[in-house]
Amino acid sequence: MNRREFLKTMFAAGAFAPFARLSAVTGLGALPEAIRSAGKVDRRRYKNTGTTLPMLGFGMMRLPRLSDGSIDEKTASEMVDKALKCGLNHFDTAHMYHKGESEKFVGKVLSRYPRESFTLSSKMPWYARTPEGVEKIFQEQLTRCKTPYFDFYLIHSLGKRNWATAQRLKTYEFLERMKKEGRIRHLGFSFHDKPEVLKEIVKAKKWDFALIQVNALDWKNYRSKEQYEILTENGIPAFVMEPLRGGSLVRLGKHAETILKNSNKEASVASWMFRYVGSLPNVLCVFSGMSRMEHLEENIKTFTDFKPLTPEERTTLALAIGSYEKGLAVPCTACRYCLPCPAGVRIPAIFSIYNEYKLQGNRAEFLAKMKALPEGSGPEECVNCGKCMKHCPQHIRIPEELKKIREDFAKG
Ligand code: SF4
Ligand code: SF4
The missing domain is CATH 1.20.58 (Methane Monooxygenase Hydroxylase; Chain G, domain 1)
Known part of the structure; x- marks a missing residue:
């Protein structure tokens, strides 16, 4: 089945019915309560357009799980409802998150809301092997997410190798076509490699945005600063992933945590880390994979009436991070440049x-x-x-x- 036939079938089968129904019935003047009361989390404008995004985006890769490992849909749905109530209305998923179940959950939970009341991003994985495979995955994602379009769409995890694959498969060209057909509104990529490779990718095509790894530790070690500057110089808004470095930056050890507590008794370590990335002016949205309601509530608090770090707080955080680094037995930044190891060592x-x-x-x-x-x-x-x-x-x-x-x- 080609793309056109596929989309025709989808509409005929009512796959986008929730979207059509809610749009038609509610319109913009009759939104559900959750949307009407939205608007607490601070927002940033996408370039000079009318599109704004909440500074905090809901990453759907670490959703709460049940004991058998499946998504705890009840808790996750409550979290999504809470997020929307607080103006956190950008959701980020990917084909591979929760082994494909994340996109399905996104489709289920967000189709209860008018499509125009939230923005959604997903990603083309690196494991597509042929141009037909790329197209098939994209169509599958629209179906799973029950959406006629993605507001933001990324080529997932570009680096030297994946960029070469994407070029061979003409992934960008296909996605550009999807953009022209209205299936994608903004086209970008996520990135894991050296700044030199980022420069090459940025120059090769026209990108609407990019997702990079930024946090207080990686700014220098992972060369995030250089990556951020390349995007800024090229007028590309940055989305940020790993603000807490997979959660490791909320456990800094006693000495570093005392430094932060002495400066501000009330502030959590996570809030320092989020404020660090949110203070960067070219950061449009910070993704956080939240698996507990308390995390969501705390993060919403940080991004409501957001306060950038003061120069004094920057110094304090640098001291804490310095102490944390000293306590590290191995100064590994998890950049993964050393992989794959031929012997399989992780x-x-x-x-x-x-x-x-x-x-x-x-x-x-x-x-x-x-x-x-x-x-x-x-x-x-x-x-x-x-x-x-x-x-x-x-x-x-x-x-x-x-x-x-x-x-x-x-x-x-
Ligand atoms: S050991 Fe590997 S992951 Fe760690 S810093 Fe070195 S290259 Fe990066
Ligand atoms: S076998 Fe040992 S030395 Fe060789 S790449 Fe793997 S970890 Fe490094």
């Missing part, structure tokens, strides 16, 4: 487990996490080939560090 995952142990001192947790590593991916697999070290921007002596961790783990 290098950044192992370093992250070890760092957390050294910061928090919880040995039982360290042992449990090491045991939970998939077979064939632990530090004992390292054959000392040295390949990884050639790519590590932190110049970490990776095989030596792995050996140390292996020996520590062996003590039990």
